[in-house]
Every structure is written in structure tokens, then in C-alpha cells.
Amino acid sequence: MLNITVNDIVKAVNGTLLCGDGTQIIEHISIDSRSSQGNDIFVPIIGEKVDAHRFIPQALEIGCVATLTSEHEQMTGEKAWIRVADTIDALHKIGRLCRSRIRVPAIGVTGSVGKTTTREMIATALSAQKKVFKTSKNYNSSVGLPITLSEMTNEDDIAVLELGMNVPGELGTISDLASLDMAVLTNIGVAHIEYFGSQDEICKEKYTITKGFHGKGFLFINGDDPLLVKYKDLTGYPYVLYGTSADCEYRAENIRTVEGKYQFDFVHKNQTVCVTLSVLGHHNVLNATAALAVADRVGVDVKAAAKALESFTGFQNRLQRYEIHGYTVIDDTYNASPAxxxxxxxxxxxxxxxxxxxxxxxxxxxxxxxxxQYHYEVGKFAAKLPLDQMLLVGKNATFIGKAMNESGAACEVLIMERKEEAAAYLGDHVQEGDVVYIKASNGMKLKEITTYLQSKEK
Incomplete structure (x- = not known):
């Protein structure tokens, strides 16, 4: 935060200072009562299961110098207590206050799949010639984005902000806080479809990222995604398409593999640049194309950006490779959708x-x-691939196996009751030269399988 005091926050959130020093400098926002970076303000979130107001004493004890509260009317003490009507709304107002102090242009990244990897690739490409701020951890939500904004400084040249959504209205709200200059839309899938009803509605919601433009902005749209293209004129903001199709202004052509790495030609107008990727996955060709399109738009030399991208090897629990006792584990357990x-x-x-x-x-x-049905469709897709064995964990995952068997797949399908059973099976059966790919929604905690295999003696 930049020179923000308790009094500044009281004014921004339309709150009441119940006690404490109004001139106290606030440098960080904390939503975890177990940690403090120094001069933090604690924001107690009221969740479905836990009301964090009960952790305020702990937060103040470990080093937070101030706290918000929506449940106290009178307090005494040296540390600042700020009464607000709603702590999340107040958190948003603090985020807006922080962003108002920063003059750095910002690029937003959203989509159903690949937001984090695309964010990281854009930041890597831009870092060839600019000092880049980027979203840390998974601070891309209604709670996380204000924390991200509080970490920005005017020492950076440009910011790359990941923006997610779980429910209708969330993306537009946090985009407005972010004050964006540009935005990248990666794709439209079925993640969170239970809250939106259809992919068309998800797509329309993704375009609400333009609420962060405040009248002036520019879009980078995946031209290979039919839904994004269908609604490309929805917002009225200028845009370019990136992708592999002929009508994309920024294109990936001649996609091939060279010594196990994806390589392609990045084409824009009269310029063609050869790009080599170290990260796994054909889909990352599109992510790299988006990154290079952004680099070109903001004035970074595309050849320098492409060279920087070659050093990118992935992000935590997203197609991460581990060599374990002569076999390979590809850990892709951060999250999962059908796509x-x-x-x-x-x-x-x-x-x-x-x-x-x-x-x-x-x-x-x-x-x-x-x-x-979505799991069944994954099974039908997998049945066509040259796989040797599939271990399935979870109630809905069994529909993947059902589709595999009904499609006559040659791949052996094993149903596991628990992730621990799958881990033990792999520990006993995997051989040198094998490759194991692990994927599920984060809540399934299949990352623990990788951890188990890494800890197991040869």
C-alpha cells in the first residue's frame, strides 16, 4: 500500500473508528489470522461455515495493527478497530483506494480454462523489456483481487491481473475495482455452469470484464473459441482476435514438435517469429500467442518476448513434470474442467x-x-487415445470409466475407492519409463498422490 493510514481506510469504507490510532500506517491486508507481514489490517470474512470475527484477537496478537469488524459497536485499546456494515464490501473499497494510488496500466486475464498459465506467460513475455507486477497465488476473486491491488506499486511498468468468477456479477465487480486498460479472454467452458445455466451465459458474463475499462479499453479475444467469437461485438470495445484461424490478426501457424517441444510461427501482419515452448501441452500454443499479442500491443519486441517465453516451464500443479525413480509424473491437480x-x-x-x-x-x-454427462464425455474422448491404464477416484469419475468400457477402449480401467488406494497402487506397480498423469478438481486433493510417490523409497 502507498501511504495509507487507518484514517484513510475509515473514510474509504465509510466506517467508524472505535478505538486506536488513526494515523497508523497500513501496509498489508490479511485475511488469515495466523499470519502477518507487518502493519496489516485484518479483514474477517464471514463464510458459509466460519465467521472469522472470532479470530480477530489472534490476528491482533500476531502482529496486525488494525481490524475491520461488522459485529462490534464499542471497543477499547491501542490497536485500531474499524466498524463497517459489511467486511467484504469494505475490503472492495480498500482495494479501490489502493488502486487509485497506482498509475500502472493493467491487463486483465479471464476465461474458463488456462487463466493462470496465460497470466504467467503474458508476464513472462512482457518481462523481456518491462518490470511486471502479476497476481500472486490465486488472488483472483472477490476476496483475493483487493489483496492483489494492495500489493501493486508505482515502481512497476505494467500489471497482469488474473480475474476469476464463481457466481453472476462477481467478475464485473472485481474488474471495476481493477481499472483495466486491456483484457484477454482465453476460452469458454462449463466451469461453474451450475450458477449460470448455459455456456452462452458464461460467455456473456466473461465479457463483463470490460466493466474495468471505465470507457476506454482493448480486448484480446481467442478467435478459435466459437462462443467468444459469437459475442465479440457485445461490449462495443475494440478488439483483436488471436489463434490459429485465418481471420485472427495474431496467428500461430506451422505448429510442430521439435525434440519434444512445441514450436510454431507467430504471425502478425508482415512479421513472422519462430517460437519454441518448454511447457507441455498443445493448448499452450494459444496461450503463448495471446502473450505475444499483448507484448506486441504494449511495445515489447516480439522476438525478445518469444525468447523469454522459451524459459517458461509451467506453474505450480499445472502440468508440472517430476522425475521419480526413473518414471515421470505430470501433476495437473490444481483444478479441472472437461476441457x-x-x-x-x-x-x-x-x-x-x-x-x-x-x-x-x-x-x-x-x-x-x-x-x-460431462465426465462421461471425457471418457468417450479418452477412449480414442493410446493410453495403457486409467485409475479413477470419485463418484462422478466412474462415469469416465463407464464411457471407456462402453466405447471398447483397450485401456485398462481401475476404479479406486480413495486417493490413498490409487497412490498405493501406483507405488507398487509403476515402472521405470512409465509416465503418470494426475488430474482432478483441487478439492479431490490428488496432489497428495504425487507427494506420496515422491516420498516413497525406491
Whole structure:
């Protein structure tokens, strides 16, 4: 935060200072009562199961110098207590206050799949010639975005902000806080469809990222996504298409693999630049194309940006490779949707390995009443791939196996009751030269399988 005091926050949130020093400098926002970076203000979130107001004493004890509260009318003490009507609304107002102090242009990234990887690739490309601020961790939500904004400084040249959504209205709200200059729309899938009803409605909601433009902005739209193209004129803001089709102004052409790495020609007007990727997955060609399109738009030399992208090897729990006792584990357990699971299975199918290709798949969440059908469709897709073995964990994951069996897939399908059973099976059966791909929604905690295999003695 930039020179923000308790009094500044009281004014911004239309709150009441119950006690404490109004001139106290606030440097960080904390939503975790177990940690403090120093001069934090604690924001107690009222969740479905836990009201964090009960953790205020703990937060103040470990180092927070101020706290918001919507449940106290009178307090005494040296540390500042600020009474507000609603702590999340107040958090948004603090985020807006922080952003108002920052003059750095910002690029928003949203989409159903690949937001984080695209964010990281854009930041990597821009870092060739600019000092880049980017969203840390997964602070891309109604709660996380204000924290991200509080970490920005005027020392950066440009910011790359990831913006997610879980429910209608959320994306437009946080985009407005972010004050964006440009935005990238990656794709439209079925994640969170239970809250929106259809992919068309999801697509329209994704375009509300333009609420962050405040009258002036520019869009980068995936021209290979039919829904994004269908609604490309919805907002009235100028845009360019990126992708592989002929009508994309920024294109990836001549996509090939060279020594196990994806390579393609990035084409824009009269310029063609050869790009080599170190990250797994054909879908990352599109993500890289978006990154290079943004780089070109903001004045970064495309050749320098492409060189920087070659150093990008992925992000935590997203197609991360581990070599364990002579076999390979591809950990893709951060989250899952039908589109990302299919993309990951393609990575496994195309992986150059002398041994077996083994998929470990778990349930995908937030798919609504049609969740079994979405899992079944993944199974139909997987049945066409050259896989050797599939381990399935979770109630809905069994529909993947059902589709595999009904499609006559040669791949052996094993149903596991628990992730621990899958981990033990792999520990006993995986051999040197095998490659194991692990994917599910984060709540399935299949990351623990990777951890188990890493800890197991040879």
C-alpha cells in the first residue's frame, strides 16, 4: 500500500473508528489470522461455515495493527478497530483506494480454462523489456483481487491481473475495482455452469470484464473459441482476435514438435517469429500467442518476448513434470474442467515415453446436474487415445470409466475407492519409463498422490 493510514481506510469504507490510532500506517491486508507481514489490517470474512470475527484477537496478537469488524459497536485499546456494515464490501473499497494510488496500466486475464498459465506467460513475455507486477497465488476473486491491488506499486511498468468468477456479477465487480486498460479472454467452458445455466451465459458474463475499462479499453479475444467469437461485438470495445484461424490478426501457424517441444510461427501482419515452448501441452500454443499479442500491443519486441517465453516451464500443479525413480509424473491437480482434462489427456497421449501411459483422474466439481454427462464425455474422448491404464477416484469419475468400457477402449480401467488406494497402487506397480498423469478438481486433493510417490523409497 502507498501511504495509507487507518484514517484513510475509515473514510474509504465509510466506517467508524472505535478505538486506536488513526494515523497508523497500513501496509498489508490479511485475511488469515495466523499470519502477518507487518502493519496489516485484518479483514474477517464471514463464510458459509466460519465467521472469522472470532479470530480477530489472534490476528491482533500476531502482529496486525488494525481490524475491520461488522459485529462490534464499542471497543477499547491501542490497536485500531474499524466498524463497517459489511467486511467484504469494505475490503472492495480498500482495494479501490489502493488502486487509485497506482498509475500502472493493467491487463486483465479471464476465461474458463488456462487463466493462470496465460497470466504467467503474458508476464513472462512482457518481462523481456518491462518490470511486471502479476497476481500472486490465486488472488483472483472477490476476496483475493483487493489483496492483489494492495500489493501493486508505482515502481512497476505494467500489471497482469488474473480475474476469476464463481457466481453472476462477481467478475464485473472485481474488474471495476481493477481499472483495466486491456483484457484477454482465453476460452469458454462449463466451469461453474451450475450458477449460470448455459455456456452462452458464461460467455456473456466473461465479457463483463470490460466493466474495468471505465470507457476506454482493448480486448484480446481467442478467435478459435466459437462462443467468444459469437459475442465479440457485445461490449462495443475494440478488439483483436488471436489463434490459429485465418481471420485472427495474431496467428500461430506451422505448429510442430521439435525434440519434444512445441514450436510454431507467430504471425502478425508482415512479421513472422519462430517460437519454441518448454511447457507441455498443445493448448499452450494459444496461450503463448495471446502473450505475444499483448507484448506486441504494449511495445515489447516480439522476438525478445518469444525468447523469454522459451524459459517458461509451467506453474505450480499445472502440468508440472517430476522425475521419480526413473518414471515421470505430470501433476495437473490444481483444478479441472472437461476441457482442461481433455487437454491434459492429450498431453499424456502424445508424451514420448518408453513405458506405460497411466492416467489418474478424479471428480470435476461445479458442473451442476449434468456432471455425470460431462465426465462421461471425457471418457468417450479418452477412449480414442493410446493410453495403457486409467485409475479413477470419485463418484462422478466412474462415469469416465463407464464411457471407456462402453466405447471398447483397450485401456485398462481401475476404479479406486480413495486417493490413498490409487497412490498405493501406483507405488507398487509403476515402472521405470512409465509416465503418470494426475488430474482432478483441487478439492479431490490428488496432489497428495504425487507427494506420496515422491516420498516413497525406491
Amino acid at each position: 482442461s482434462m481433455k487437454a491434459g489427456l492429450e498431453v499424456l497421449a502424445n508424451y514420448n515415453a518408453p513405458g506405460k501411459k497411466i492416467a489418474v483422474l478424479g471428480d470435476m466439481f461445479e458442473l451442476g446436474k449434468n456432471a455425470p
